[in-house]
Amino acid sequence: MIPIQKDAIQKQLDAFANEPLYIHLELTMGAYAAHFDSSKHPAANFIRNAVIQYSQGSIEGHGPYRVGLKLEHGWVYAEGLTHAVEDEDGRIILAGINSEGKLVVAFQLSKQPF
């Protein structure tokens, strides 16, 4: 993975607008969050290969970055994104990697199921 280049991601988001896409969206604190710090309330979620379509998508911030997609009836939002995959299949694969090198948040879009 490489650090996110905002302009390149914005171009990809523009190109993906107004067509059905598969999304993977994930947030995780890690399974051991409470083991190492009992004040933490461990939580995680993911949604994989749900189909969405957006009219407007953009990446904002100066890093870590935020992404928002405007859907017909709602929104997709992710915050804390730092890294991107240079993907041969043209998919958007973004991740937020913390100071320990661990994945905290994932935001991915593809025309084919992941």
Place this chain on the structure above:
Amino acid sequence: MSEKILVVFPHPDDEAFGLSGTLAKFVAEGAQVTYACLTLGEMGRALGNPPIANRESLPLIRKEELIASCQAIGIQDLRMLGFMDKTVEFEPKEVVDAAIRSIYEEVKPTLVFTFFPGYSVHPDHDATGASVIRVLQELPAEERPKVLCIGFSHNMVQDNGEPDVSIDITNYLVQKRNAIAAHQSQFQISEMFGNEDIHSEEVKQRFGKEKFWTYSFQ
């Protein structure tokens, strides 16, 4: 002539902390205040302690809190613009600008309050302030109302100097306290003012002034 004031913020409660005393003072002096609140803060994490809201009921509860806060301050005209919390920066700029421009043109305010773009920490704050500035920038300089901003990022004073406007609100602390207390899903009022008497010297010292930066257009 008394002021016609337009306040533009994205979240219910933004009005309560930074300028409720100032607005109450202007209202007492005869001002007409329109408050354009872009979202209902529906993605907020605070649900009351103990919880009085859930993810689905929060917008309705915060809407009622917002109305109560405006009543406490004396705001005569509240507009809820229907954007969603956390998404203002992702909306097409022309959509946000058009919503604010139409209220501006209707109200023709003599004084505008908003967030200082780039220095207001929450992306919704920055996006809201930026939209207000874009809309007013379009106007001929002689038509442009005065704009007073709130900014509270760590680099605000370093980059913009000390606030140039300071309003004494010691006579309006009751309104300020009641405005903050109206947002009961978000704050424990006792944590802010303690069990202090609202008229105590300590409360006057801590909350007696509200400060703003006048925005200078290019």
